[in-house]
Amino acid sequence: MKRIVVIGAGHVGFYVAERLSKLLKGDIKRGQVELMVIDPNQHMTYQPFLPEAAAGSISPRHGVVPLRQALKHCTILTGAVTEIKHAERKLMVQPYVGPAREVEYDEVIVAPGSVSRPLPIPGLADTAIGIKSMGEAIWLRNHVLQRFDIAATTEDPDVRRKALTFLTVGGGFAGAETLGELEDLTANIVKNYPMLDASEIKWYLVEYANKILPEVGPEMGAYAARELTKRGVDIRLGTTLKSCEGGHVVLTDGEEFDSDTIIWTAGVMPHPLLKQTDLPIGPRGHLECNTRLQVATGVEAGKHTVGEVVEGAWGAGDSTQVPDTSDFPMDWCTPSAQHAVRQARTLADNVYRSHVGRELTQYEHKYIGSVAGLGLYKGVANTYGFKAKGLLAWLMHRGYHLSRVPGTGRKGRVLADWIVGFFTKREMVQLGEIQAGREPFEAIAAGTDPARAAKSVG
Numbered sequence: 001m002k003r004i005v006v007i008g009a010g011h012v013g014f015y016v017a018e019r020l021s022k023l024l025k026g027d028i029k030r031g032q033v034e035l036m037v038i039d040p041n042q043h044m045t046y047q048p049f050l051p052e053a054a055a056g057s058i059s060p061r062h063g064v065v066p067l068r069q070a071l072k073h074c075t076i077l078t079g080a081v082t083e084i085k086h087a088e089r090k091l092m093v094q095p096y097v098g099p100a101r102e103v104e105y106d107e108v109i110v111a112p113g114s115v116s117r118p119l120p121i122p123g124l125a126d127t128a129i130g131i132k133s134m135g136e137a138i139w140l141r142n143h144v145l146q147r148f149d150i151a152a153t154t155e156d157p158d159v160r161r162k163a164l165t166f167l168t169v170g171g172g173f174a175g176a177e178t179l180g181e182l183e184d185l186t187a188n189i190v191k192n193y194p195m196l197d198a199s200e201i202k203w204y205l206v207e208y209a210n211k212i213l214p215e216v217g218p219e220m221g222a223y224a225a226r227e228l229t230k231r232g233v234d235i236r237l238g239t240t241l242k243s244c245e246g247g248h249v250v251l252t253d254g255e256e257f258d259s260d261t262i263i264w265t266a267g268v269m270p271h272p273l274l275k276q277t278d279l280p281i282g283p284r285g286h287l288e289c290n291t292r293l294q295v296a297t298g299v300e301a302g303k304h305t306v307g308e309v310v311e312g313a314w315g316a317g318d319s320t321q322v323p324d325t326s327d328f329p330m331d332w333c334t335p336s337a338q339h340a341v342r343q344a345r346t347l348a349d350n351v352y353r354s355h356v357g358r359e360l361t362q363y364e365h366k367y368i369g370s371v372a373g374l375g376l377y378k379g380v381a382n383t384y385g386f387k388a389k390g391l392l393a394w395l396m397h398r399g400y401h402l403s404r405v406p407g408t409g410r411k412g413r414v415l416a417d418w419i420v421g422f423f424t425k426r427e428m429v430q431l432g433e434i435q436a437g438r439e440p441f442e443a444i445a446a447g448t449d450p451a452r453a454a455k456s457v458g
């Protein structure tokens with residue numbers, strides 16, 4: 001039996017596995033091919049929905065796709081790949097519990113994505129949170145909502161000010177959309193706290209470049225910045241974080257304030273797993289791939305070059321560098337769901353083609369632009385040169401992502417969340433207690449009041 005292993009079931013891995021299991025259905029049924037998918041989570045996370053999940057517009061469970069239900073013809077392993085020894089066609093998997101196990105394979109598809117890129121800024125590691133997983137989105141929602149109960153209950157003006165001051169570092173998709181959604185949430189729920197005034201809520205957006213949302217182009221990015229400014233967001237361009245020890249924020253432009261909430265979205269870097277492989281890694285830490293999505297050395301930026309191919313190894317998405325050959329050349333494809341999903345299709349086709357001895361195809365794409373949501377009924381879009389803002393852009397954003405999230409059932413659940421949200425008040429429940437699920441019982445067992453076990457989220 002030939003074993004094809006997919007590392008990571010994100011935007012690349014999930015769609016590759018889904019398509020390959022259709023293409024190889026006959027071989028899988030006959031027991032000639034095994035398609036194995038390895039991921040530390042038992043679900044695929046549709047990352048563009050993380051800001052909406054943090055704001056409560058969709059249920060967190062509806063922004064993820066359970067692998068065992070969606071990929072029925074695949075073998076699923078729930079664990080982290082810790083090492084790839086491609087020369088021996090072996091890799092190591094660490095399950096949640098118990099010793100690591102070795103997995104042998106014939107072909108490997110490497111797609112562990114990227115991780116938040118932390119910088120050596122004093123206090124950052126202890127105080128900030130990224131937004132790359134559903135767990136982080138849930139934590140952020142509970143944390144932000146709990147700030148309002150803290151502010152409304154304390155008599156200490158410094159605690160109150162710090163609780164109501166929020167900072168997002170990074171003005172790309174993740175940062176601008178998360179800030180847009182959460183600012184909208186906080187402006188709405190403050191109405192339920194008569195002792196708090198909306199003017200006390202302060203949101204900062206700090207971006208090192210001189211623009212935000214480069215993905216939607218300069219005109220729409222400038223519009224997004226104006227809109228957020230109108231909503232009271234203090235946007236600091238050409239600025240970054242100098243330190244944030246104990247939540248005391250110091251910006252490079254000299255501004256200082258205290259904040260309980262520091263959201264770090266200032267860039268991503270290739271997954272650290274790539275350091276534990278014998279596969280070729282480029283100068284920026286990415287897995288080097290050609291436009292056929294084979295792992296290869298000697299590939300040139302912006303060109304269809306084959307390079308020196310590493311047989312049996314494939315890659316795509318955020319963890320790779322693939323030449324961008326479009327009419328919107330960036331040398332290398334940028335980390336985006338748009339590239340990841342389209343590369344996944346070419347990659348699956350090429351793995352199949354190589355399996356049946358056909359010629360491989362090239363990854364080619366036309367730049368179609370982007371859409372971004374900035375809170376309920378607000379957005380920006382620039383697709384096929386058509387620029388839209390406000391409600392229309394927001395509808396385009398929702399329509400696009402609804403069409404992309406995998407599975408009819410998943411689409412139905414997301415749509416149902418949106419419809420219910422339209423007819424009901426904003427959900428302001430925070431369930432921070434899930435972060436300390438066993439503590440009340442431990443308190444009872446120790447003979448103390450379980451309510452005293454309640455802790456601040458973060």
Ligand SMILES: Cc1cc2nc3c(=O)[nH]c(=O)nc-3n(C[C@H](O)[C@H](O)[C@H](O)COP(=O)(O)OP(=O)(O)OC[C@H]3O[C@@H](n4cnc5c(N)ncnc54)[C@H](O)[C@@H]3O)c2cc1C
Binds near residue numbers: 082
């Ligand atoms: C908040 C947010 C909003 C975004 N919005 C947009 C948008 O609107 N439009 C857009 O184009 N892009 C957007 N992006 C970017 C887009 O989501 C990513 O570029 C895309 O997910 C990359 O796909 P990938 O498959 O390479 O990585 P991922 O989708 O991150 O998948 C990587 C997978 O690998 C798994 N993994 C990690 N470590 C291991 C390991 N050791 N072993 C095995 N598996 C592992 C992970 O659990 C994950 O399932 C957004 C990103 C974020 C964070």
